[in-house]
Amino acid sequence: MGRTLSLTERGPATPGRHSDEVVIGISPAFGAFFSKTIVELPHAEVLRELLAGIEEQGMRARVIRYRSGSDLAVIAHTAARYSGSGIGVGVLSRGTTMIHQKQLLKLSNLELFPQAPLLDLETFRKVGRNAARYAKGESPEPVPARNDYMARPRWQAKAALLHIKETEFVTPRAEPVELEVAISLADAG
Amino acid sequence: MRHSKRTEILEAKPVNLDGFVEEWPEVGMVAMDSPYDPEPGIRVEQGTVVEMDGKPRAEFDFIDQFIADHAIDADIAPEAMAHSAEHIAHLLIDATVSRRAVLGVVRGLTPAKLLAVVKTMNVVEMMMALQKMRARRTPSNQAHSTSARDNPVQIAADAAEAALRGFRELETTLGVVRYAPLAAIALQVGAQAARPGVLTQCALEEATELELGMRGITGYAETISVYGTEPVFCDGDDTPWSKAFLASAYASRGIKMRFTSGTGSEVQMGNAEGKSMLYLEIRCILVTKGAGVQGLQNGSISCIGVPGAVPAGIRAVLAENLIASTVDLECASGNDQSFSHSDMRRTARLLPQLLPGTDFVCSGYSGVPNYDNMFAGSNLDPEDYDDWNTIQRDLQVDGALRHVPEERILAARAHAARALQAVFAHLELPPVTDKEIEAVTYAHGSQELPLRDVLEDLKAAQSVLDRGITGLDIVKGLEAGGFTEVAESLLTVLRQRISGDLLHTSAILTPEMETLSAVNDANDYAGPGTGYRPSGQRWEEMKRLRHVVSASNPEEEVS
Amino acid sequence: MAELDPALDYPLAARRPELLRTPTGKRIEDITMQAVLDGEVGPEDLRIAPETLRLQAEIADGSGRRQLGENFARAAELTRVPDQTVLEIYNALRPWASTKQRLLEIAEQLDREYTAPGCAELVREAAEVYERRDILAG
Numbered sequence: 011m012g013r014t015l016s017l018t019e020r021g022p023a024t025p026g027r028h029s030d031e032v033v034i035g036i037s038p039a040f041g042a043f044f045s046k047t048i049v050e051l052p053h054a055e056v057l058r059e060l061l062a063g064i065e066e067q068g069m070r071a072r073v074i075r076y077r078s079g080s081d082l083a084v085i086a087h088t089a090a091r092y093s094g095s096g097i098g099v100g101v102l103s104r105g106t107t108m109i110h111q112k113q114l115l116k117l118s119n120l121e122l123f124p125q126a127p128l129l130d131l132e133t134f135r136k137v138g139r140n141a142a143r144y145a146k147g148e149s150p151e152p153v154p155a156r157n158d159y160m161a162r163p164r165w166q167a168k169a170a171l172l173h174i175k176e177t178e179f180v181t182p183r184a185e186p187v188e189l190e191v192a193i194s195l196a197d198a199g
Numbered sequence: 200m201r202h203s204k205r206t207e208i209l210e211a212k213p214v215n216l217d218g219f220v221e222e223w224p225e226v227g228m229v230a231m232d233s234p235y236d237p238e239p240g241i242r243v244e245q246g247t248v249v250e251m252d253g254k255p256r257a258e259f260d261f262i263d264q265f266i267a268d269h270a271i272d273a274d275i276a277p278e279a280m281a282h283s284a285e286h287i288a289h290l291l292i293d294a295t296v297s298r299r300a301v302l303g304v305v306r307g308l309t310p311a312k313l314l315a316v317v318k319t320m321n322v323v324e325m326m327m328a329l330q331k332m333r334a335r336r337t338p339s340n341q342a343h344s345t346s347a348r349d350n351p352v353q354i355a356a357d358a359a360e361a362a363l364r365g366f367r368e369l370e371t372t373l374g375v376v377r378y379a380p381l382a383a384i385a386l387q388v389g390a391q392a393a394r395p396g397v398l399t400q401c402a403l404e405e406a407t408e409l410e411l412g413m414r415g416i417t418g419y420a421e422t423i424s425v426y427g428t429e430p431v432f433c434d435g436d437d438t439p440w441s442k443a444f445l446a447s448a449y450a451s452r453g454i455k456m457r458f459t460s461g462t463g464s465e466v467q468m469g470n471a472e473g474k475s476m477l478y479l480e481i482r483c484i485l486v487t488k489g490a491g492v493q494g495l496q497n498g499s500i501s502c503i504g505v506p507g508a509v510p511a512g513i514r515a516v517l518a519e520n521l522i523a524s525t526v527d528l529e530c531a532s533g534n535d536q537s538f539s540h541s542d543m544r545r546t547a548r549l550l551p552q553l554l555p556g557t558d559f560v561c562s563g564y565s566g567v568p569n570y571d572n573m574f575a576g577s578n579l580d581p582e583d584y585d586d587w588n589t590i591q592r593d594l595q596v597d598g599a600l601r602h603v604p605e606e607r608i609l610a611a612r613a614h615a616a617r618a619l620q621a622v623f624a625h626l627e628l629p630p631v632t633d634k635e636i637e638a639v640t641y642a643h644g645s646q647e648l649p650l651r652d653v654l655e656d657l658k659a660a661q662s663v664l665d666r667g668i669t670g671l672d673i674v675k676g677l678e679a680g681g682f683t684e685v686a687e688s689l690l691t692v693l694r695q696r697i698s699g700d701l702l703h704t705s706a707i708l709t710p711e712m713e714t715l716s717a718v719n720d721a722n723d724y725a726g727p728g729t730g731y732r733p734s735g736q737r738w739e740e741m742k743r744l745r746h747v748v749s750a751s752n753p754e755e756e757v758s
Numbered sequence: 759m760a761e762l763d764p765a766l767d768y769p770l771a772a773r774r775p776e777l778l779r780t781p782t783g784k785r786i787e788d789i790t791m792q793a794v795l796d797g798e799v800g801p802e803d804l805r806i807a808p809e810t811l812r813l814q815a816e817i818a819d820g821s822g823r824r825q826l827g828e829n830f831a832r833a834a835e836l837t838r839v840p841d842q843t844v845l846e847i848y849n850a851l852r853p854w855a856s857t858k859q860r861l862l863e864i865a866e867q868l869d870r871e872y873t874a875p876g877c878a879e880l881v882r883e884a885a886e887v888y889e890r891r892d893i894l895a896g
């Protein structure tokens with residue numbers, strides 16, 4: 011039985027004041043035009059795992075939507091800048107994910123998961139967990155990156171289409187917005 | 200719906216694991232036939248191109264301007280452009296028209312015109328043209344030697360095996376970039392240990408790659424990327440001018456280099472400006488030409504999944520190799536990235552380069568199992584060696600490889616690893632143990648190798664840079680360890696820089712240390728009975744396979 | 759100097775070794791293993807001399823490769839420029855890396871300090887194009 015994701019905009023995002031928070035920045039069409047990653051993981055489940063990973067470390071999570079671009083590094087770095095702990099997670103609709111830190115250069119990062127097709131829900135949980143541990147000042151082992159040289163022939167062109175489509179939902183100069191997240195079990199009937 | 204048994208069987212075929220997408224010309228998701236590509240045209244005033252492919256000079260982006268001012272011969276352009284696309288395509292496939300005569304026309308053509316020319320050609324015509332337009336007469340090949348654990352011992356042993364099997368260029372890259380100095384040393388030592396004169400490179404960020412080259416740890420460079428739209432070029436943090444300057448920097452140190460480009464990179468990065476993949480790639484080819492670089496690695500390369508997913512995409516990939524050759528550049532023609540789950544489709548993608556022959560049929564062939572390939576897998580890996588050799592023999596087509604008996608391969612692998620052991624000892628780098636040498640001699644990939652102390656290796660890698668170690672130190676280490684022939688071979692490779700002979704188009708070193716390039720080994724194909732055809736000793740070598748029944752005693756096999 | 763004929767004189771190392779010197783004045787045959795072991799050969803001996811690059815430019819031109827020849831001519835100029843400066847100029851030519859003023863200063867330096875007019879010209883041209891295409895710094 012699937013879960014449904016409801017994202018409600020709560021005005022412009024503001025920088026956090028709590029040092030025990032991690033901000034998740036989602037891309038313009040995440041949970042909106044798109045509802046699942048490139049390998050059809052529902053966005054509801056992806057977000058649920060990221061949030062659970064953060065919360066199980068005793069940290070709080072906040073979700074914002076980045077609207078003025080579809081570049082993962084920018085989204086993740088923006089999330090980090092809005093985060094009270096300085097740690098942010100960026101995630102694109104197709105699933106590509108990055109953990110970023112406010113003090114780092116935009117083109118740098120703490121952990122990057124470039125191959126969206128290889129990310130499963132367990133990995134998203136670990137990403138949330140590691141982000142929370144960075145926020146606590148720890149140095150966790152990076153989440154193991156899977157490697158599959160056959161991912162390219164299967165997914166590369168679809169990834170390009172998804173990226174182009176996501177970019178169509180970019181609103182130039184729009185500020186990030188705060189999101190209220192509700193994840194509920196869909197009714198069986 | 201109920202499925203037939205046949206549907207079930209087809210559904211389970213590997214080809215159905217490949218990704219295919221519909222065309223979307225508005226965003227550039229189209230191989231070579233887009234309504235949004237410009238119409239060919241040129242206007243020249245007082246020796247300057249003032250209008251190209253329907254765009255006035257004031258509106259040129261930086262790629263247009265670089266091509267107009269550096270790649271196109273403005274004096275002959277109006278005359279060349281006056282020929283119809285069909286006529287120029289005829290010149291390309293007509294064996295009685297010399298390569299040189301074609302070059303005389305082509306240097307006046309714009310990107311849109313070159314596109315129009317190849318659009319009139321089917322793949323068989325393109326292969327015929329490529330056979331004539333390839334710059335070097337003798338085809339060659341390149342391999343990757345990498346390791347999932349960046350293990351230098353593996354890189355050295357597989358470099359040696361690849362060299363022995365016939366590759367004349369070897370490329371490595373890293374999982375952990377800081378490992379680069381050790382990987383580059385291992386590649387160089389392994390290559391020279393098996394067969395002299397193999398040229399090596401290490402794919403890295405541009406400035407670092409240049410530094411390793413200047414130190415003589417690597418022998419040439421290839422990862423100098425160019426792109427077909429201005430925003431993507433800028434995303435790559437370069438311009439045609441920065442890249443042209445870099446090209447001169449390499450030549451100023453006597454180091455061979457080529458650029459890299461390929462269809463699909465712009466749409467992959469979401470900025471194709473609504474142009475077809477091939478039109479944008481032709482702009483890359485002409486930027487390379489204009490920069491005065493001798494050659495180009497193209498054929499989609501790391502973006503092969505994109506043209507591979509659209510209709511006529513593999514025809515476009517052949518077209519880009521053909522155009523690179525047709526503007527007189529060395530062409531290292533792709534076939535270097537995992538392309539398909541289907542063996543049949545992998546082979547079909549390879550034949551258009553293998554059959555006509557290119558300067559480097561693969562750029563490169565994975566010399567390590569694909570799980571160890573740090574370029575994310577190649578179209579071919581060691582498990583395909585026997586198939587490749589058989590195809591060469593079946594068709595009498597020279598793909599530059601050969602079957603080598605196992606005892607020679609084992610000897611070469613061990614020799615390379617021991618040579619590396621000596622060099623590491625001489626340079627006071629973390630030791631290569633006898634256990635590692637034994638393991639790597641008989642291994643297929645990194646999974647069968649003892650783990651190295653990665654932190655110690657990384658510290659040592661940094662010290663190679665800090666201590667200013669150069670290729671000469673490797674020579675001394677080899678000599679000190681008693682590997683005199685390997686040392687001589689490396690010194691001879693380093694000495695090439697003084698003459699600059701390898702800077703010319705399509706240059707390689709033969710195992711006899713002779714320079715072979717488009718200058719002294721120019722492609723002279725002029726129809727049946729001419730040009731390069733495997734014969735004599737080389738053909739005898741190609742006839743050997745792992746298992747061939749002896750004619751004189753059919754109870755035995757020849758070896 | 760005699761006009762070179764690509765068909766007769768290339769490869770230079772094999773056909774015209776008497777024309778070749780390292781930037782330190784050595785002949786190729788002086789770069790022997792013994793000399794390396796005796797410490798008589800350093801990395802500076804394994805570089806190409808500007809004169810050699812000009813010879814190779816002649817070969818390129820004679821083979822119908824104008825742009826390759828121009829590249830070799832610029833390379834001949836750059837043999838005089840230290841490694842670090844070469845890398846700095848390359849980085850300065852990246853998009854949004856330099857002001858127009860900075861690029862013109864580099865061109866001036868190439869011209870005056872290193873007698874590198876071909877490279878200076880390339881950098882000046884970049885300054886103009888970068889201005890028009892709005893990829894200068896600042």
